[in-house]
Amino acid sequence: xxxxxxxxxxxxxxxxxxxxxxxxxxxxxxxxxxxxxxxxxxxxxxxxxxxxxxxxxxxxxxxxxxxxxxxxxxxxxxxxxxxxxxxxxxxxxxxxxxxxxxxxxxxxxxxxxxxxxxxxxxxxxx
Amino acid sequence: xxxxxxxxxxxxxxxxxxxxxxxxxxxxxxxxxxxxxxxxxxxxxxxxxxxxxxxxxxxxxxxxxxxxxxxxxxxxxxxxxxxxxxxxxxxxxxxxxxxxxxxxxxxxxxxxxxxxxxxxxxxxxxxxxxxxxxxxxxxxxxxxxxxxxxxxxxxxxxxxxxxxxxxxxxxxxxxxxxxxxxxxxxxxxxxxxxxxxxxxxxxxxxxxxxxxxxxxxxxxxxxxxxxxxxxxxxxxxxxxxxxxxxxxxxxxxxxxxxxxxxxxxxxxxxxxxxxxxxxxxxxxxxxxxxxxxxxxxxxxxxxxxxxxxxxxxxxxxxxxxxxxxxxxxxxxxxxxxxxxxxxxxxxxxxxxxxxxxxxxxxxxxxxxxxxxxxxxxxxxxxxxxxxxxxxxxxxxxxxxxxxxxxxxxxxxxxxx
Numbered sequence: 001x002x003x004x005x006x007x008x009x010x011x012x013x014x015x016x017x018x019x020x021x022x023x024x025x026x027x028x029x030x031x032x033x034x035x036x037x038x039x040x041x042x043x044x045x046x047x048x049x050x051x052x053x054x055x056x057x058x059x060x061x062x063x064x065x066x067x068x069x070x071x072x073x074x075x076x077x078x079x080x081x082x083x084x085x086x087x088x089x090x091x092x093x094x095x096x097x098x099x100x101x102x103x104x105x106x107x108x109x110x111x112x113x114x115x116x117x118x119x120x121x122x123x124x125x126x
Numbered sequence: 127x128x129x130x131x132x133x134x135x136x137x138x139x140x141x142x143x144x145x146x147x148x149x150x151x152x153x154x155x156x157x158x159x160x161x162x163x164x165x166x167x168x169x170x171x172x173x174x175x176x177x178x179x180x181x182x183x184x185x186x187x188x189x190x191x192x193x194x195x196x197x198x199x200x201x202x203x204x205x206x207x208x209x210x211x212x213x214x215x216x217x218x219x220x221x222x223x224x225x226x227x228x229x230x231x232x233x234x235x236x237x238x239x240x241x242x243x244x245x246x247x248x249x250x251x252x253x254x255x256x257x258x259x260x261x262x263x264x265x266x267x268x269x270x271x272x273x274x275x276x277x278x279x280x281x282x283x284x285x286x287x288x289x290x291x292x293x294x295x296x297x298x299x300x301x302x303x304x305x306x307x308x309x310x311x312x313x314x315x316x317x318x319x320x321x322x323x324x325x326x327x328x329x330x331x332x333x334x335x336x337x338x339x340x341x342x343x344x345x346x347x348x349x350x351x352x353x354x355x356x357x358x359x360x361x362x363x364x365x366x367x368x369x370x371x372x373x374x375x376x377x378x379x380x381x382x383x384x385x386x387x388x389x390x391x392x393x394x395x396x397x398x399x400x401x402x403x404x405x406x407x408x409x410x411x412x413x414x415x416x417x418x419x420x421x422x423x424x425x426x427x428x429x430x431x432x433x434x435x436x437x438x439x440x441x442x443x444x445x446x447x448x449x450x451x452x453x454x455x456x457x458x459x460x461x462x463x464x465x466x467x468x469x470x471x472x473x474x475x476x477x478x479x480x481x482x483x484x485x486x487x488x489x490x491x492x493x494x495x496x497x498x499x500x501x502x503x504x505x506x507x508x509x510x511x512x513x514x515x516x517x518x519x520x521x522x523x524x525x526x527x528x529x530x531x532x533x534x535x536x537x538x539x540x541x542x
Contacts, residue, residue: 041375
Protein backbone atom coordinates (compact mmCIF):
# COMPACT_ATOMS: atom_id res chain seq x y z
CA UNK A 1 0.00 0.00 0.00
CA UNK A 2 1.22 3.51 -0.81
CA UNK A 3 0.09 6.37 1.42
CA UNK A 4 0.21 9.79 -0.19
CA UNK A 5 1.58 11.92 2.66
CA UNK A 6 0.34 15.56 2.52
CA UNK A 7 3.88 16.87 3.09
CA UNK A 8 6.17 14.10 1.89
CA UNK A 9 4.37 12.62 -1.10
CA UNK A 10 3.82 8.92 -1.74
CA UNK A 11 5.36 6.75 1.01
CA UNK A 12 5.25 2.99 1.51
CA UNK A 13 2.83 1.85 4.22
CA UNK A 14 5.63 -0.06 5.94
CA UNK A 15 7.03 3.28 7.15
CA UNK A 16 3.85 3.74 9.15
CA UNK A 17 2.14 2.08 12.06
CA UNK A 18 -1.63 2.03 12.31
CA UNK A 19 -3.60 2.77 15.45
CA UNK A 20 -7.14 2.13 14.23
CA UNK A 21 -10.42 3.88 13.56
CA UNK A 22 -10.16 7.68 13.18
CA UNK A 23 -12.98 8.07 15.70
CA UNK A 24 -10.19 7.73 18.30
CA UNK A 25 -9.47 11.44 17.70
CA UNK A 26 -12.74 12.32 19.41
CA UNK A 27 -11.84 11.54 22.99
CA UNK A 28 -14.90 11.89 25.24
CA UNK A 29 -15.09 14.36 28.10
CA UNK A 30 -13.96 12.51 31.22
CA UNK A 31 -15.99 14.80 33.46
CA UNK A 32 -19.29 14.28 31.66
CA UNK A 33 -22.03 12.43 33.52
CA UNK A 34 -22.06 9.59 31.01
CA UNK A 35 -18.26 9.30 30.84
CA UNK A 36 -18.45 5.57 31.71
CA UNK A 37 -20.56 4.76 28.68
CA UNK A 38 -18.79 7.22 26.43
CA UNK A 39 -15.36 5.75 27.19
CA UNK A 40 -16.60 2.18 26.78
CA UNK A 41 -17.92 3.08 23.33
CA UNK A 42 -14.82 5.08 22.47
CA UNK A 43 -12.34 2.48 23.62
CA UNK A 44 -13.95 -0.79 22.57
CA UNK A 45 -16.74 -0.52 20.01
CA UNK A 46 -15.96 -0.22 16.31
CA UNK A 47 -17.98 0.14 13.11
CA UNK A 48 -15.51 -2.15 11.34
CA UNK A 49 -16.96 -1.44 7.89
CA UNK A 50 -16.34 -3.43 4.71
CA UNK A 51 -15.61 -0.55 2.36
CA UNK A 52 -14.43 2.98 3.13
CA UNK A 53 -12.74 3.26 6.52
CA UNK A 54 -11.16 6.36 8.09
CA UNK A 55 -8.18 5.39 10.20
CA UNK A 56 -5.21 6.84 12.07
CA UNK A 57 -1.73 6.10 10.73
CA UNK A 58 1.50 7.29 12.40
CA UNK A 59 4.52 8.04 10.22
CA UNK A 60 6.92 6.38 12.65
CA UNK A 61 9.82 5.91 10.22
CA UNK A 62 9.32 9.37 8.76
CA UNK A 63 8.25 12.77 10.04
CA UNK A 64 6.28 11.26 12.94
CA UNK A 65 3.06 12.94 11.93
CA UNK A 66 -0.37 11.45 12.51
CA UNK A 67 -2.51 11.02 9.41
CA UNK A 68 -6.16 10.28 8.81
CA UNK A 69 -6.20 7.84 5.91
CA UNK A 70 -9.43 6.95 4.13
CA UNK A 71 -8.97 3.45 2.75
CA UNK A 72 -11.17 0.79 1.19
CA UNK A 73 -10.93 -2.30 3.41
CA UNK A 74 -12.13 -4.55 0.59
CA UNK A 75 -9.53 -3.50 -2.00
CA UNK A 76 -6.86 -1.83 0.22
CA UNK A 77 -7.02 1.22 -2.06
CA UNK A 78 -6.04 4.48 -0.30
CA UNK A 79 -8.66 7.07 -1.23
CA UNK A 80 -7.70 10.18 0.75
CA UNK A 81 -5.01 11.29 3.21
CA UNK A 82 -5.06 14.29 5.58
CA UNK A 83 -3.03 15.44 8.56
CA UNK A 84 -4.79 14.33 11.74
CA UNK A 85 -4.10 17.75 13.29
CA UNK A 86 -5.98 19.43 10.41
CA UNK A 87 -8.88 16.99 10.81
CA UNK A 88 -9.01 17.65 14.55
CA UNK A 89 -8.85 21.42 14.06
CA UNK A 90 -11.61 21.33 11.45
CA UNK A 91 -13.77 19.25 13.80
CA UNK A 92 -13.14 21.74 16.64
CA UNK A 93 -14.02 24.68 14.40
CA UNK A 94 -17.26 22.94 13.46
CA UNK A 95 -18.30 22.36 17.06
CA UNK A 96 -17.30 25.94 17.87
CA UNK A 97 -19.59 27.17 15.08
CA UNK A 98 -22.42 25.03 16.39
CA UNK A 99 -22.02 26.47 19.86
CA UNK A 100 -21.49 30.02 18.59
CA UNK A 101 -23.38 31.87 21.39
CA UNK A 102 -20.84 30.53 23.88
CA UNK A 103 -18.16 32.63 22.16
CA UNK A 104 -19.54 35.75 23.82
CA UNK A 105 -19.16 34.07 27.17
CA UNK A 106 -15.53 33.15 26.49
CA UNK A 107 -14.81 36.74 25.46
CA UNK A 108 -16.29 37.98 28.69
CA UNK A 109 -14.14 35.66 30.72
CA UNK A 110 -11.19 36.76 28.64
CA UNK A 111 -11.84 40.42 29.46
CA UNK A 112 -12.27 39.50 33.10
CA UNK A 113 -8.90 37.75 32.97
CA UNK A 114 -7.19 40.72 31.35
CA UNK A 115 -8.78 42.97 33.96
CA UNK A 116 -7.45 40.73 36.70
CA UNK A 117 -4.02 40.79 35.08
CA UNK A 118 -4.07 44.58 34.95
CA UNK A 119 -5.04 44.72 38.59
CA UNK A 120 -2.22 42.35 39.47
CA UNK A 121 0.22 44.47 37.46
CA UNK A 122 -0.91 47.56 39.36
CA UNK A 123 -0.39 45.79 42.65
CA UNK A 124 3.08 44.73 41.58
CA UNK A 125 3.88 48.31 40.55
CA UNK A 126 2.87 49.70 43.88
CA UNK B 127 -23.32 -44.60 5.28
CA UNK B 128 -20.97 -45.38 8.12
CA UNK B 129 -17.30 -45.26 7.16
CA UNK B 130 -15.19 -48.22 8.23
CA UNK B 131 -12.53 -50.53 6.89
CA UNK B 132 -15.35 -52.79 5.59
CA UNK B 133 -17.07 -49.97 3.69
CA UNK B 134 -13.70 -49.07 2.18
CA UNK B 135 -12.98 -52.66 1.02
CA UNK B 136 -16.53 -53.07 -0.25
CA UNK B 137 -16.32 -49.88 -2.33
CA UNK B 138 -12.86 -50.76 -3.61
CA UNK B 139 -14.11 -54.12 -4.86
CA UNK B 140 -17.15 -52.56 -6.56
CA UNK B 141 -15.24 -49.82 -8.36
CA UNK B 142 -16.14 -47.01 -5.92
CA UNK B 143 -19.52 -46.64 -7.64
CA UNK B 144 -21.74 -46.79 -4.58
CA UNK B 145 -20.47 -43.95 -2.40
CA UNK B 146 -23.36 -41.70 -1.42
CA UNK B 147 -23.21 -37.90 -1.09
CA UNK B 148 -21.61 -36.84 2.19
CA UNK B 149 -24.49 -34.51 3.07
CA UNK B 150 -27.90 -33.64 1.65
CA UNK B 151 -28.72 -30.36 -0.06
CA UNK B 152 -32.14 -29.54 1.38
CA UNK B 153 -34.30 -26.53 0.60
CA UNK B 154 -34.85 -24.39 3.71
CA UNK B 155 -38.05 -24.96 5.68
CA UNK B 156 -40.08 -21.94 6.78
CA UNK B 157 -39.45 -22.63 10.48
CA UNK B 158 -36.65 -24.10 12.60
CA UNK B 159 -36.11 -24.34 16.34
CA UNK B 160 -32.52 -23.20 16.00
CA UNK B 161 -30.79 -21.49 13.10
CA UNK B 162 -27.01 -21.19 12.97
CA UNK B 163 -25.73 -18.44 10.70
CA UNK B 164 -22.34 -19.43 9.29
CA UNK B 165 -21.38 -22.85 7.94
CA UNK B 166 -17.74 -22.73 8.95
CA UNK B 167 -16.07 -25.02 11.45
CA UNK B 168 -17.65 -23.37 14.48
CA UNK B 169 -21.16 -23.22 13.03
CA UNK B 170 -21.09 -26.83 11.87
CA UNK B 171 -19.62 -28.01 15.18
CA UNK B 172 -22.35 -26.11 17.03
CA UNK B 173 -25.05 -27.82 14.97
CA UNK B 174 -23.42 -31.22 15.49
CA UNK B 175 -23.20 -30.88 19.29
CA UNK B 176 -26.73 -29.45 19.49
CA UNK B 177 -28.02 -32.55 17.74
CA UNK B 178 -25.71 -35.14 19.29
CA UNK B 179 -25.21 -33.96 22.89
CA UNK B 180 -28.15 -31.70 23.61
CA UNK B 181 -30.84 -33.70 21.81
CA UNK B 182 -32.06 -30.74 19.80
CA UNK B 183 -33.95 -31.32 16.57
CA UNK B 184 -35.06 -29.10 13.72
CA UNK B 185 -31.78 -27.23 13.24
CA UNK B 186 -30.49 -25.41 10.18
CA UNK B 187 -27.06 -24.06 9.27
CA UNK B 188 -27.12 -21.18 6.79
CA UNK B 189 -23.94 -20.61 4.80
CA UNK B 190 -23.45 -17.70 2.40
CA UNK B 191 -20.93 -19.58 0.23
CA UNK B 192 -20.12 -23.25 0.47
CA UNK B 193 -19.07 -25.41 3.40
CA UNK B 194 -15.39 -24.95 4.15
CA UNK B 195 -14.98 -21.80 2.06
CA UNK B 196 -13.98 -19.58 4.97
CA UNK B 197 -11.27 -19.72 7.60
CA UNK B 198 -11.81 -23.43 8.31
CA UNK B 199 -10.18 -24.03 4.92
CA UNK B 200 -7.61 -21.25 5.19
CA UNK B 201 -5.70 -21.83 8.43
CA UNK B 202 -2.40 -23.43 9.44
CA UNK B 203 -4.16 -26.43 11.09
CA UNK B 204 -2.51 -26.13 14.51
CA UNK B 205 -4.26 -27.64 17.51
CA UNK B 206 -2.99 -26.82 21.03
CA UNK B 207 -4.01 -25.72 24.51
CA UNK B 208 -0.99 -23.78 25.78
CA UNK B 209 -2.70 -20.73 27.25
CA UNK B 210 -2.01 -18.93 30.50
CA UNK B 211 -5.16 -17.25 31.77
CA UNK B 212 -7.83 -18.89 33.90
CA UNK B 213 -10.62 -17.88 31.55
CA UNK B 214 -8.86 -19.32 28.53
CA UNK B 215 -6.90 -22.43 29.49
CA UNK B 216 -9.81 -24.66 30.63
CA UNK B 217 -11.66 -23.78 27.43
CA UNK B 218 -8.77 -24.68 25.14
CA UNK B 219 -7.99 -27.81 27.15
CA UNK B 220 -11.61 -28.87 26.73
CA UNK B 221 -11.13 -28.29 23.03
CA UNK B 222 -7.99 -30.40 22.88
CA UNK B 223 -9.77 -33.24 24.69
CA UNK B 224 -12.58 -33.06 22.13
CA UNK B 225 -10.00 -33.13 19.34
CA UNK B 226 -8.60 -36.32 20.81
CA UNK B 227 -11.95 -38.10 20.44
CA UNK B 228 -13.19 -36.20 17.41
CA UNK B 229 -12.70 -38.81 14.72
CA UNK B 230 -14.71 -41.37 16.69
CA UNK B 231 -17.39 -38.78 17.49
CA UNK B 232 -18.00 -37.80 13.90
CA UNK B 233 -16.89 -41.05 12.18
CA UNK B 234 -14.58 -39.13 9.88
CA UNK B 235 -10.82 -39.16 9.43
CA UNK B 236 -9.68 -35.67 10.40
CA UNK B 237 -6.03 -36.77 10.31
CA UNK B 238 -5.56 -35.53 13.86
CA UNK B 239 -1.85 -35.88 14.56
CA UNK B 240 -0.52 -35.16 18.05
CA UNK B 241 3.00 -34.33 17.01
CA UNK B 242 3.61 -31.71 19.69
CA UNK B 243 4.24 -27.99 19.80
CA UNK B 244 7.42 -26.31 21.02
CA UNK B 245 7.49 -22.61 21.97
CA UNK B 246 11.13 -21.52 21.89
CA UNK B 247 12.58 -19.27 24.56
CA UNK B 248 15.52 -16.96 24.02
CA UNK B 249 16.30 -15.39 27.40
CA UNK B 250 16.23 -16.19 31.12
CA UNK B 251 13.22 -13.93 31.59
CA UNK B 252 11.35 -15.71 28.85
CA UNK B 253 12.21 -19.06 30.39
CA UNK B 254 10.66 -17.86 33.65
CA UNK B 255 7.52 -16.78 31.88
CA UNK B 256 7.27 -20.17 30.13
CA UNK B 257 7.69 -21.97 33.44
CA UNK B 258 4.76 -19.93 34.71
CA UNK B 259 2.65 -20.71 31.66
CA UNK B 260 3.54 -24.40 31.80
CA UNK B 261 2.49 -24.53 35.44
CA UNK B 262 -0.77 -22.74 34.67
CA UNK B 263 -1.46 -25.30 31.94
CA UNK B 264 -0.73 -28.24 34.25
CA UNK B 265 -2.98 -26.79 36.96
CA UNK B 266 -5.83 -27.03 34.46
CA UNK B 267 -5.03 -30.63 33.52
CA UNK B 268 -3.10 -29.92 30.32
CA UNK B 269 0.38 -31.29 29.71
CA UNK B 270 3.47 -29.11 29.53
CA UNK B 271 7.16 -29.84 29.68
CA UNK B 272 10.06 -27.42 29.88
CA UNK B 273 12.92 -28.44 27.60
CA UNK B 274 16.52 -27.45 28.23
CA UNK B 275 18.74 -26.61 25.30
CA UNK B 276 20.18 -30.15 25.29
CA UNK B 277 16.76 -31.81 25.32
CA UNK B 278 15.57 -29.51 22.57
CA UNK B 279 18.73 -30.14 20.56
CA UNK B 280 18.06 -33.88 20.51
CA UNK B 281 14.53 -33.23 19.14
CA UNK B 282 15.40 -30.41 16.74
CA UNK B 283 19.10 -30.40 15.87
CA UNK B 284 18.51 -28.02 12.96
CA UNK B 285 17.67 -24.90 15.00
CA UNK B 286 20.10 -21.96 15.08
CA UNK B 287 21.06 -22.26 18.75
CA UNK B 288 24.02 -19.86 18.51
CA UNK B 289 22.05 -17.07 16.82
CA UNK B 290 23.76 -13.85 17.94
CA UNK B 291 20.55 -11.86 18.31
CA UNK B 292 18.11 -14.51 19.58
CA UNK B 293 20.03 -17.53 20.92
CA UNK B 294 17.71 -20.50 21.46
CA UNK B 295 17.93 -21.59 25.09
CA UNK B 296 15.16 -24.19 25.17
CA UNK B 297 11.44 -24.54 24.75
CA UNK B 298 8.08 -25.27 26.28
CA UNK B 299 6.70 -28.49 24.85
CA UNK B 300 3.09 -29.61 24.77
CA UNK B 301 3.15 -33.15 23.46
CA UNK B 302 -0.60 -33.56 23.02
CA UNK B 303 -0.77 -30.59 20.67
CA UNK B 304 -0.42 -31.11 16.94
CA UNK B 305 -2.18 -30.62 13.64
CA UNK B 306 -5.43 -31.76 12.02
CA UNK B 307 -6.61 -31.71 8.43
CA UNK B 308 -8.70 -28.54 8.34
CA UNK B 309 -11.00 -29.31 5.38
CA UNK B 310 -11.74 -32.75 6.79
CA UNK B 311 -12.89 -31.10 10.02
CA UNK B 312 -15.48 -29.05 8.11
CA UNK B 313 -16.64 -32.00 6.02
CA UNK B 314 -16.67 -34.38 8.98
CA UNK B 315 -18.77 -32.07 11.16
CA UNK B 316 -21.09 -31.32 8.22
CA UNK B 317 -21.62 -35.00 7.50
CA UNK B 318 -22.14 -35.91 11.14
CA UNK B 319 -24.59 -33.05 11.67
CA UNK B 320 -26.44 -33.89 8.46
CA UNK B 321 -26.80 -37.52 9.55
CA UNK B 322 -28.49 -36.27 12.72
CA UNK B 323 -31.03 -34.31 10.72
CA UNK B 324 -29.42 -30.87 10.56
CA UNK B 325 -30.27 -29.00 7.35
CA UNK B 326 -27.11 -27.50 5.87
CA UNK B 327 -28.20 -24.81 3.45
CA UNK B 328 -25.41 -23.50 1.25
CA UNK B 329 -25.45 -20.36 -0.92
CA UNK B 330 -27.95 -18.84 1.49
CA UNK B 331 -27.06 -15.26 2.40
CA UNK B 332 -28.66 -13.73 5.50
CA UNK B 333 -29.85 -10.27 4.46
CA UNK B 334 -31.68 -9.15 7.60
CA UNK B 335 -32.81 -10.15 11.08
CA UNK B 336 -36.49 -10.09 12.02
CA UNK B 337 -36.51 -8.24 15.33
CA UNK B 338 -39.64 -7.14 17.13
CA UNK B 339 -39.70 -5.56 20.60
CA UNK B 340 -36.14 -6.64 21.27
CA UNK B 341 -36.78 -10.27 20.33
CA UNK B 342 -35.27 -11.90 17.24
CA UNK B 343 -37.78 -14.19 15.57
CA UNK B 344 -36.11 -15.10 12.31
CA UNK B 345 -33.97 -14.09 9.37
CA UNK B 346 -34.51 -12.83 5.85
CA UNK B 347 -32.30 -14.75 3.47
CA UNK B 348 -31.60 -14.95 -0.22
CA UNK B 349 -33.73 -18.11 -0.11
CA UNK B 350 -36.69 -16.51 1.65
CA UNK B 351 -37.84 -15.82 5.18
CA UNK B 352 -36.93 -18.35 7.86
CA UNK B 353 -38.66 -18.15 11.25
CA UNK B 354 -36.87 -19.65 14.20
CA UNK B 355 -36.87 -19.98 17.95
CA UNK B 356 -33.21 -19.10 18.45
CA UNK B 357 -30.44 -17.79 16.23
CA UNK B 358 -26.72 -18.32 16.74
CA UNK B 359 -24.29 -16.27 14.67
CA UNK B 360 -20.83 -17.73 14.05
CA UNK B 361 -19.44 -15.88 11.06
CA UNK B 362 -15.85 -15.02 12.12
CA UNK B 363 -14.45 -12.20 9.95
CA UNK B 364 -17.93 -11.13 8.83
CA UNK B 365 -19.23 -10.72 12.39
CA UNK B 366 -19.41 -6.91 12.41
CA UNK B 367 -21.11 -6.86 9.02
CA UNK B 368 -23.74 -9.44 9.93
CA UNK B 369 -24.43 -8.12 13.43
CA UNK B 370 -24.77 -4.55 12.08
CA UNK B 371 -27.95 -5.86 10.43
CA UNK B 372 -29.26 -6.47 13.95
CA UNK B 373 -28.16 -2.95 14.93
CA UNK B 374 -25.23 -4.04 17.12
CA UNK B 375 -21.75 -2.50 17.28
CA UNK B 376 -19.16 -4.92 18.61
CA UNK B 377 -15.66 -4.82 20.15
CA UNK B 378 -14.29 -6.42 16.98
CA UNK B 379 -12.13 -5.40 14.03
CA UNK B 380 -11.60 -7.54 10.93
CA UNK B 381 -7.97 -8.05 9.96
CA UNK B 382 -6.12 -10.13 7.38
CA UNK B 383 -3.77 -12.94 8.42
CA UNK B 384 -1.53 -14.57 5.85
CA UNK B 385 -0.27 -18.15 5.66
CA UNK B 386 2.44 -19.65 3.51
CA UNK B 387 3.34 -23.07 2.09
CA UNK B 388 6.59 -24.22 0.51
CA UNK B 389 7.20 -27.02 -1.98
CA UNK B 390 6.98 -30.55 -0.59
CA UNK B 391 10.08 -31.70 1.30
CA UNK B 392 11.08 -34.92 3.02
CA UNK B 393 10.09 -35.04 6.73
CA UNK B 394 12.28 -32.51 8.51
CA UNK B 395 10.21 -30.64 11.13
CA UNK B 396 8.89 -33.01 13.81
CA UNK B 397 6.00 -30.98 15.19
CA UNK B 398 4.94 -27.37 15.44
CA UNK B 399 7.67 -24.87 16.34
CA UNK B 400 7.10 -21.25 17.31
CA UNK B 401 9.62 -18.40 17.56
CA UNK B 402 9.72 -16.72 20.97
CA UNK B 403 11.31 -13.42 19.96
CA UNK B 404 9.15 -12.63 16.95
CA UNK B 405 5.94 -14.00 15.56
CA UNK B 406 6.54 -17.12 13.48
CA UNK B 407 5.12 -20.63 13.65
CA UNK B 408 5.82 -23.57 11.40
CA UNK B 409 4.83 -27.17 10.89
CA UNK B 410 5.15 -29.66 8.07
CA UNK B 411 2.07 -31.05 6.40
CA UNK B 412 1.69 -34.73 5.61
CA UNK B 413 2.28 -33.85 1.96
CA UNK B 414 5.66 -32.41 2.98
CA UNK B 415 5.07 -28.71 2.49
CA UNK B 416 6.26 -26.40 5.25
CA UNK B 417 3.19 -24.52 6.50
CA UNK B 418 3.95 -21.30 8.32
CA UNK B 419 2.67 -17.90 9.31
CA UNK B 420 3.21 -14.93 11.60
CA UNK B 421 1.58 -11.63 12.47
CA UNK B 422 -1.57 -10.20 11.00
CA UNK B 423 -0.97 -7.35 8.56
CA UNK B 424 -2.24 -4.87 11.17
CA UNK B 425 -4.79 -2.80 9.25
CA UNK B 426 -8.53 -3.44 8.95
CA UNK B 427 -9.22 -5.61 5.95
CA UNK B 428 -11.96 -7.63 4.31
CA UNK B 429 -9.73 -8.64 1.38
CA UNK B 430 -8.62 -12.25 1.64
CA UNK B 431 -5.08 -11.29 0.71
CA UNK B 432 -2.33 -9.37 2.46
CA UNK B 433 0.74 -7.35 1.51
CA UNK B 434 4.44 -8.05 1.07
CA UNK B 435 5.96 -6.38 4.19
CA UNK B 436 4.42 -9.09 6.39
CA UNK B 437 5.65 -11.68 3.93
CA UNK B 438 9.18 -10.45 4.51
CA UNK B 439 8.75 -10.18 8.27
CA UNK B 440 7.48 -13.76 8.55
CA UNK B 441 10.31 -15.14 6.42
CA UNK B 442 12.87 -13.24 8.53
CA UNK B 443 11.36 -14.86 11.62
CA UNK B 444 11.79 -18.27 10.02
CA UNK B 445 15.38 -17.57 9.03
CA UNK B 446 16.20 -16.42 12.57
CA UNK B 447 15.45 -19.84 14.06
CA UNK B 448 15.98 -22.30 11.19
CA UNK B 449 18.22 -20.99 8.39
CA UNK B 450 17.89 -24.37 6.66
CA UNK B 451 14.52 -23.36 5.22
CA UNK B 452 16.10 -20.47 3.32
CA UNK B 453 16.47 -22.49 0.14
CA UNK B 454 12.95 -23.96 0.15
CA UNK B 455 10.78 -22.40 -2.51
CA UNK B 456 7.50 -20.87 -1.51
CA UNK B 457 4.62 -22.34 -3.47
CA UNK B 458 1.69 -20.27 -2.38
CA UNK B 459 0.34 -17.89 0.20
CA UNK B 460 -3.12 -16.69 1.03
CA UNK B 461 -5.03 -14.59 3.52
CA UNK B 462 -8.03 -15.06 5.76
CA UNK B 463 -10.18 -12.53 7.59
CA UNK B 464 -9.85 -12.66 11.37
CA UNK B 465 -12.44 -11.33 13.80
CA UNK B 466 -9.95 -9.62 16.12
CA UNK B 467 -11.48 -8.81 19.49
CA UNK B 468 -10.29 -5.95 21.67
CA UNK B 469 -8.52 -8.19 24.17
CA UNK B 470 -7.51 -11.05 21.89
CA UNK B 471 -9.98 -13.54 23.40
CA UNK B 472 -13.24 -14.88 22.00
CA UNK B 473 -16.87 -14.17 22.82
CA UNK B 474 -19.55 -16.85 23.26
CA UNK B 475 -22.56 -15.11 24.74
CA UNK B 476 -26.10 -13.82 24.47
CA UNK B 477 -26.61 -10.42 22.85
CA UNK B 478 -28.82 -7.57 24.10
CA UNK B 479 -31.42 -8.89 21.63
CA UNK B 480 -33.38 -11.86 22.96
CA UNK B 481 -32.95 -15.20 21.14
CA UNK B 482 -29.93 -13.85 19.26
CA UNK B 483 -26.61 -15.40 20.30
CA UNK B 484 -23.06 -14.57 19.31
CA UNK B 485 -19.94 -16.64 18.75
CA UNK B 486 -17.08 -14.38 17.61
CA UNK B 487 -13.75 -12.71 18.32
CA UNK B 488 -11.58 -15.74 17.56
CA UNK B 489 -8.67 -13.62 16.42
CA UNK B 490 -6.25 -15.95 14.71
CA UNK B 491 -6.86 -18.89 17.05
CA UNK B 492 -10.19 -20.14 15.82
CA UNK B 493 -9.20 -23.47 14.33
CA UNK B 494 -7.92 -25.14 17.50
CA UNK B 495 -11.04 -23.92 19.29
CA UNK B 496 -13.48 -25.44 16.79
CA UNK B 497 -14.79 -28.36 18.91
CA UNK B 498 -15.03 -26.47 22.22
CA UNK B 499 -16.49 -23.43 20.49
CA UNK B 500 -19.17 -25.67 19.00
CA UNK B 501 -19.81 -27.43 22.29
CA UNK B 502 -20.00 -24.23 24.37
CA UNK B 503 -22.16 -22.42 21.82
CA UNK B 504 -24.47 -25.43 21.63
CA UNK B 505 -24.66 -25.44 25.44
CA UNK B 506 -25.54 -21.74 25.48
CA UNK B 507 -28.19 -22.15 22.77
CA UNK B 508 -29.75 -25.22 24.35
CA UNK B 509 -29.60 -24.25 28.03
CA UNK B 510 -29.46 -20.44 27.92
CA UNK B 511 -26.46 -20.41 30.24
CA UNK B 512 -22.74 -20.46 29.52
CA UNK B 513 -20.86 -23.75 29.49
CA UNK B 514 -18.63 -24.12 32.57
CA UNK B 515 -15.42 -23.60 30.56
CA UNK B 516 -16.77 -20.53 28.77
CA UNK B 517 -18.06 -18.50 31.71
CA UNK B 518 -15.53 -15.72 31.12
CA UNK B 519 -15.94 -15.43 27.36
CA UNK B 520 -18.66 -12.81 27.77
CA UNK B 521 -19.63 -9.93 25.56
CA UNK B 522 -19.99 -7.50 28.47
CA UNK B 523 -16.50 -8.14 29.86
CA UNK B 524 -15.22 -5.04 28.06
CA UNK B 525 -17.73 -2.84 29.85
CA UNK B 526 -17.00 -4.54 33.17
CA UNK B 527 -13.24 -4.29 32.72
CA UNK B 528 -12.87 -8.07 33.06
CA UNK B 529 -10.59 -8.43 30.06
CA UNK B 530 -8.97 -11.72 29.01
CA UNK B 531 -5.85 -10.13 27.61
CA UNK B 532 -3.53 -13.13 27.05
CA UNK B 533 -0.93 -10.96 25.33
CA UNK B 534 -1.28 -7.96 27.69
CA UNK B 535 -1.44 -5.59 24.74
CA UNK B 536 -4.50 -3.51 25.62
CA UNK B 537 -7.49 -2.56 23.54
CA UNK B 538 -5.72 -2.57 20.20
CA UNK B 539 -6.65 -5.58 18.07
CA UNK B 540 -3.66 -5.34 15.75
CA UNK B 541 -1.29 -5.96 18.67
CA UNK B 542 -2.84 -9.25 19.80
